[in-house]
Amino acid sequence: SLWIGNQRYRATLSGWYFSWTELDKKNREKKTVSVPVAEVIGVEDGRVEVQPQKKVEDTDREFTLFYVKRSGRGSSQKGLWSLGRTHFRCPSRDLRDQWVTQLRTALKTHSPSRPHKLLVFINPFGGKKRGKQIYHSLVAPLLELAGISSHVVVTERANQARDHILKKDLTGFDGVVCVGGDGMFSELLHGVIGRTQQEAGLSEHDSSGVLQSCDLHIGIIPAGSTDCVCFATVGVNDPVTSALHIIIGDSQPLDVCAVHHKSSLVRYSVSLVGYGFYGDVLAESERHRWMGPLRYDYAGCMVYLCNQSYQGTVQFLRADPGLSSPRDKTRCLSGCSVCSESKERLFPLSDSCSLYSDKLSQYSEQSEGEWTSVSGRFKSISLTCMSSSCPKSPLGLSPSAHLADGTGDLILVRDTNPLAFLTYLHRHTTSQDQFDLPFVEVHRVKAVRFSLPLGEEDEEDERTEQNIEEGVMEHPDKPCVQSPSRSISQQHLAGPARERGTPNNRKKRDFLCGLCCSKPPAVSVWNCDGELLPHTEISCRVHGQLVRLYARGIEDELRIWGLCEDSRNCNGKCVLHSQ
Numbered sequence: 001s002l003w004i005g006n007q008r009y010r011a012t013l014s015g016w017y018f019s020w021t022e023l024d025k026k027n028r029e030k031k032t033v034s035v036p037v038a039e040v041i042g043v044e045d046g047r048v049e050v051q052p053q054k055k056v057e058d059t060d061r062e063f064t065l066f067y068v069k070r071s072g073r074g075s076s077q078k079g080l081w082s083l084g085r086t087h088f089r090c091p092s093r094d095l096r097d098q099w100v101t102q103l104r105t106a107l108k109t110h111s112p113s114r115p116h117k118l119l120v121f122i123n124p125f126g127g128k129k130r131g132k133q134i135y136h137s138l139v140a141p142l143l144e145l146a147g148i149s150s151h152v153v154v155t156e157r158a159n160q161a162r163d164h165i166l167k168k169d170l171t172g173f174d175g176v177v178c179v180g181g182d183g184m185f186s187e188l189l190h191g192v193i194g195r196t197q198q199e200a201g202l203s204e205h206d207s208s209g210v211l212q213s214c215d216l217h218i219g220i221i222p223a224g225s226t227d228c229v230c231f232a233t234v235g236v237n238d239p240v241t242s243a244l245h246i247i248i249g250d251s252q253p254l255d256v257c258a259v260h261h262k263s264s265l266v267r268y269s270v271s272l273v274g275y276g277f278y279g280d281v282l283a284e285s286e287r288h289r290w291m292g293p294l295r296y297d298y299a300g301c302m303v304y305l306c307n308q309s310y311q312g313t314v315q316f317l318r319a320d321p322g323l324s325s326p327r328d329k330t331r332c333l334s335g336c337s338v339c340s341e342s343k344e345r346l347f348p349l350s351d352s353c354s355l356y357s358d359k360l361s362q363y364s365e366q367s368e369g370e371w372t373s374v375s376g377r378f379k380s381i382s383l384t385c386m387s388s389s390c391p392k393s394p395l396g397l398s399p400s401a402h403l404a405d406g407t408g409d410l411i412l413v414r415d416t417n418p419l420a421f422l423t424y425l426h427r428h429t430t431s432q433d434q435f436d437l438p439f440v441e442v443h444r445v446k447a448v449r450f451s452l453p454l455g456e457e458d459e460e461d462e463r464t465e466q467n468i469e470e471g472v473m474e475h476p477d478k479p480c481v482q483s484p485s486r487s488i489s490q491q492h493l494a495g496p497a498r499e500r501g502t503p504n505n506r507k508k509r510d511f512l513c514g515l516c517c518s519k520p521p522a523v524s525v526w527n528c529d530g531e532l533l534p535h536t537e538i539s540c541r542v543h544g545q546l547v548r549l550y551a552r553g554i555e556d557e558l559r560i561w562g563l564c565e566d567s568r569n570c571n572g573k574c575v576l577h578s579q
């Protein structure tokens with residue numbers, strides 16, 4: 001027996017769950033709360049509080065249990081986690097000590113993959129510039145409670161986090177965490193992938209090459225103005241929820257798309273590689289950064305009104321249509337079977353029992369299949385390795401895309417009238433099928449190539465050379481990836497370099513001349529996870545499960561609330577994780 005306040009409970013710690021059942025005066029069982037041991041954050045002697053400030057009252061018959069608490073069933077904030085806390089009173093000090101010891105032992109046994117030491121990068125300028133405050137007030141106390149040590153670096157410049165991961169000794173760290181937005185995540189992504197390839201002696205510049213998947217986990221504490229990767233892998237943008245996923249050592253593999261130009265790696269992407277509409281919107285929004293996050297809405301309207309479309313040829317390698325399809329109406333949710341079955345296909349030589357075994361994705365030219373080619377005028381071309389859902393588009397760019405099946409969804413929107421294109425865009429904000437339109441096609445692919453029509457590619461090369469001269473790209477033989485990061489790309493594409501008047505720079509400036517100019521621009525720009533790419537002719541290849549995030553994908557509400565150790569016998573009285 002344990003007491004919470006004056007109420008008596010029957011508590012059991014059995015295998016994977018710690019449960020407590022309320023008893024009435026006649027010893028009849030009422031509601032049960034059941035917490036998976038894997039979701040226990042900490043067990044402390046006495047009455048302990050951590051929020052708003054740490055307070056310890058060392059009473060000798062009490063202990064405090066901290067655990068993951070989900071927002072209530074049917075809540076509008078699906079996926080939101082908070083820190084649950086319950087003070088238990090035991091009949092004696094001895095029994096209290098036994099409970100604490102047993103719970104801590106269970107925690108060690110059932111949660112072997114929790115991190116012990118993290119390297120945290122805070123971007124003090126991301127989003128609303130609250131990164132430091134968010135970390136110190138909301139995240140650090142939780143890490144301390146869970147016994148996780150952290151080394152914090154407050155960045156002083158763009159790419160500092162990436163360079164640190166690439167060059168510094170990371171012995172002892174289980175994972176790297178960013179406090180910032182998608183740009184900071186991208187720095188960590190490039191650092192972790194680059195470092196892993198360096199250590200494996202592999203070149204990132206070989207577009208058909210095999211990449212080593214990364215053991216160092218990445219955590220995201222959302223504190224940016226765009227936190228799409230966090231939203232798509234956790235389901236909400238909330239620092240506490242993300243911190244709790246990190247603490248319990250959740251592990252979500254993620255496909256990564258490597259973007260190459262000729263024989264050089266340009267960048268890695270996890271959410272969107274987009275040409276045409278999405279490229280133009282980013283380029284236009286970069287010119288209005290002073291507007292803050294509103295710039296995206298403004299740029300979206302302006303680019304839509306310009307009604308541009310672009311000529312080009314898209315070639316792609318289809319993924320196996322027998323495994324899944326972008327129109328099969330499924331959703332990639334936590335524990336997705338398509339993604340878990342893909343592991344064996346992607347890493348047939350790995351020891352399936354070990355999450356951390358050394359593994360190489362098994363791409364080979366022989367098994368690639370035939371390239372399909374589509375030419376024409378496109379309003380937009382998008383490749384996404386995940387649904388890319390976000391608060392504005394809850395189902396995302398491709399609602400049935402998977403996080404970790406080694407494929408991406410290629411969405412081709414052919415030239416059409418402005419009203420039809422508006423219908424396509426609008427459907428992203430509703431549950432209507434955006435692919436059920438005659439000018440839209442979607443393919444599940446492993447690789448994509450894009451080329452410009454004859455006559456356009458010279459100018460593209462000219463720009464490429466100019467960018468290389470300006471230092472956007474580093475030498476291909478250099479082992480680490482040179483990402484044309486936000487700052488660099490802004491500097492060289494959106495910033496002063498654009499104003500120099502080369503043919504391409506002129507073209508860039510004329511994005512919005514469709515309304516008034518007789519000769520609209522022939523070439524758009526690629527948007528790669530919110531960065532402008534310095535090249536137009538690119539090739540993309542999806543590397544299955546290349547990195548791992550401290551996340552678990554979006555949880556299926558029905559599964560969570562229906563999941564209970566003995567749900568068949570509890571007659572609905574049983575609650576997994578208290579509300």
Ligand SMILES: Nc1ncnc2c1ncn2[C@@H]1O[C@H](COP(=O)(O)OP(=O)(O)OP(=O)(O)O)[C@@H](O)[C@H]1O
Nearest residue numbers: 126127155156157180181182183184224225226486
């Ligand atoms: N100390 C720093 N000074 C300037 N830039 C930085 C610093 N630290 C990180 N950065 C860069 O700032 C960029 C944006 O950061 P982040 O993604 O955290 O915020 P954000 O508000 O979501 O960004 P944005 O709105 O520009 O997309 C990143 O690409 C990162 O490289």
